Structure formats: structure tokens, C-alpha cells
Amino acid sequence: MQLDLEHLRQWIGREEVCEEEASAGLVTRFNAMLNRPGAVNAGDVAPQLVHFCIAPAAAQTSELGEDGHPARGGFLPPVPLPRRMWAGGALEFVSPIHVGAKASRRSTVRDVVVKEGRSGTLCFVTVDHCIESDGKLAINERQDIVYRDFDKTEPGQQPKKPATPAPEGQWSETIVPTTPLLFRYSALTYNGHRIHYDLPYTRDVEGYPGLVVHGPMQATFLIHFAERLKGRAPARFEFRSLSPLFDNEPLTINAREDENGLVLWTARVGGPIAMEARASW
Numbered sequence: 001m002q003l004d005l006e007h008l009r010q011w012i013g014r015e016e017v018c019e020e021e022a023s024a025g026l027v028t029r030f031n032a033m034l035n036r037p038g039a040v041n042a043g044d045v046a047p048q049l050v051h052f053c054i055a056p057a058a059a060q061t062s063e064l065g066e067d068g069h070p071a072r073g074g075f076l077p078p079v080p081l082p083r084r085m086w087a088g089g090a091l092e093f094v095s096p097i098h099v100g101a102k103a104s105r106r107s108t109v110r111d112v113v114v115k116e117g118r119s120g121t122l123c124f125v126t127v128d129h130c131i132e133s134d135g136k137l138a139i140n141e142r143q144d145i146v147y148r149d150f151d152k153t154e155p156g157q158q159p160k161k162p163a164t165p166a167p168e169g170q171w172s173e174t175i176v177p178t179t180p181l182l183f184r185y186s187a188l189t190y191n192g193h194r195i196h197y198d199l200p201y202t203r204d205v206e207g208y209p210g211l212v213v214h215g216p217m218q219a220t221f222l223i224h225f226a227e228r229l230k231g232r233a234p235a236r237f238e239f240r241s242l243s244p245l246f247d248n249e250p251l252t253i254n255a256r257e258d259e260n261g262l263v264l265w266t267a268r269v270g271g272p273i274a275m276e277a278r279a280s281w
Contacts, residue, residue, distance in 0.1 A: 003080065003123060006114045011077035011125075019104035022046050022097050022133065026053060026188075033184045034224065042100035045073035048233050049220045050095065051131050051139060054103050065102055067206075068192035079123045079147040082206040083206065084193075086215040087124070088240035093233065094140065097133040106130045110142075123147040144240075150207060150240060163243065166267035166274075167253025171229055174269075177213045177247045185217045202268035210246030218245065218275045224263040225253050226279035229262065239277035 028040045030050050051116035058212050059070035066209045072078035097103055111126040131139040133179045179197075186196045193211040194201040202208045219239045245251050245268055255264045 008077040016075045016107045020055035044094040044099040053188040055064045068194040080099035081147040087144040090142045090238035092140040110133045120149045163272035170256040213245040234279035245274045
């Protein structure tokens with residue numbers, strides 16, 4: 001598909017500001033989703049990546065597209081490709097978000113780039129987020145969003161080569177991505193994307209074999225795994241999605257140590273790396 005890149009790049013520099021309290025109730029629900037025990041009290045340091053759940057976009061229901069996302073052309077550019085996914089990101093943690101404090105997020109569209117890949121046209125939108133709490137900078141974040149077409153297999157086309165299975169980590173844990181878990185994360189982030197809860201749509205329209213495990217939730221699994229392994233939260237974290245995971249089989253979270261911190265990844269059992277990440281202190 002030919003995209004009007006000049007038109008889409010007019011969104012560069014567009015800003016959006018949202019704010020919401022990092023309430024004890026929100027953090028309690030976030031912890032319950034992740035099976036993190038313990039009471040939550042005002043003034044506690046909120047867990048990392050809970051800010052993904054703070055002040056999510058709240059479009060009117062009548063303004064949602066067929067896929068459940070807000071219709072295009074508001075803050076984000078109206079890229080006319082049907083699949084929209086969080087491809088990755090990078091975060092620098094400057095100061096903590098405290099439970100009960102108001103958190104604000106200033107978002108800016110930094111760049112719009114079109115590339116041609118093996119699966120067709122890809123459009124990458126880069127968004128910068130500046131999160132403040134208690135009147136101080138808390139997090140600098142880069143978010144990478146990719147738009148692409150549905151996979152199309154032409155008659156006579158050679159099947160893709162089997163992907164290389166992911167290695168086993170120096171440390172590894174297994175997670176069962178149940179439908180209630182996916183629902184809870186969608187609810188916490190106010191994410192209406194139907195690939196995470198509507199199996200007939202996911203299978204029949206987008207062509208996936210099961211409900212898709214959220215990229216940001218995988219990133220959350222990995223950063224909390226890194227914190228458990230090292231005994232303290234990372235100062236920097238970056239991640240990149242490589243292939244999807246589904247709710248119809250368990251996934252593993254893995255880590256190995258190197259001279260710069262931890263290399264982390266998710267995968268299904270016997271499958272390729274789904275998300276790769278790095279945490280450093």
C-alpha cells in the first residue's frame with residue numbers, strides 16, 4: 001500500500017497531556033493481576049510500569065474503530081493500515097511514582113517513518129512520553145508503534161522457514177497467559193483492542209490462532225523479573241517485540257547476566273523469542 005508520508009508527518013510535534021492519581025486502588029489491582037502480595041499504602045513507591053495504567057486514552061465508545069482502538073486521526077496520525085501494535089520502547093527511571101500522588105504524562109509525536117518489509121508496508125510512529133509525579137520528573141519514555149497490513153499468503157508462495165527456538169535462560173519462569181489475565185490487563189490499561197479478548201474477531205479478521213498477549217504486559221513481566229533477580233528496580237529498561245504470543249499455550253520469561261546488566265526475553269515453549277529486553281542499573 002502506498003502511504004502519503006508527507007501528510008502523516010504533519011502529526012510530528014503534536015502533543016497531548018493527561019494526568020491521574022496513582023491511587024492505592026489502582027496499584028492494588030495492578031499488584032493483584034501480577035500476584036504481587038502485600039498491602040498498598042499512600043506514600044509507597046509504586047511498582048514499575050504501573051504508569052502504563054495511569055491516565056489511559058478515554059475515547060468515546062462511538063469513536064472506536066472496528067478493532068476497538070480509538071479511531072485514527074486524533075493525537076496519533078491516521079495511518080491507513082489495519083494492524084496497530086506496540087513494537088517496543090525504552091524507559092529511563094529518574095524518580096519514583098508514589099502511591100496517592102498525581103502523575104502527569106506529556107506525550108509528543110517525535111517521528112513517522114515508512115519502510116518496506118517482507119510482509120509489506122510498515123509505518124513506524126515514535127512517541128515520547130515525559131511522566132512527572134510529585135512535581136518532579138519520574139520517567140522518560142520512548143514508545144514505538146508499528147502499523148502493518150494483515151498477512152497475505154499468495155498461491156504458490158513458499159512457506160516461511162521455521163523460526164529458531166529461543167534459548168533457555170540462565171533464569172527462567174513459566175507463566176500461563178489465561179483469558180482472565182489478558183482481560184484484567186486490558187481493563188487496567190483501558191485497552192479496547194479486540195485481539196486481546198474477542199477470539200472470533202482475532203481469529204477470523206486478524207488471522208491469529210488465539211488471543212494475543214499484550215506487549216506491554218510482557219514488558220511488565222520482564223522488568224519485575226529483573227527486579228526480583230537483582231533485588232532492586234532497574235534504572236533503565238528497553239524492549240522490542242519480535243513475534244506474538246497467544247493465550248493457548250504457556251510462555252516463559254527468561255534472563256541471563258552480562259557485563260551491562262540483564263538480557264531478558266519471552267517465548268512460548270519451543271518457540272522463537274517473542275520479546276527481547278535489556279535492564280540495567
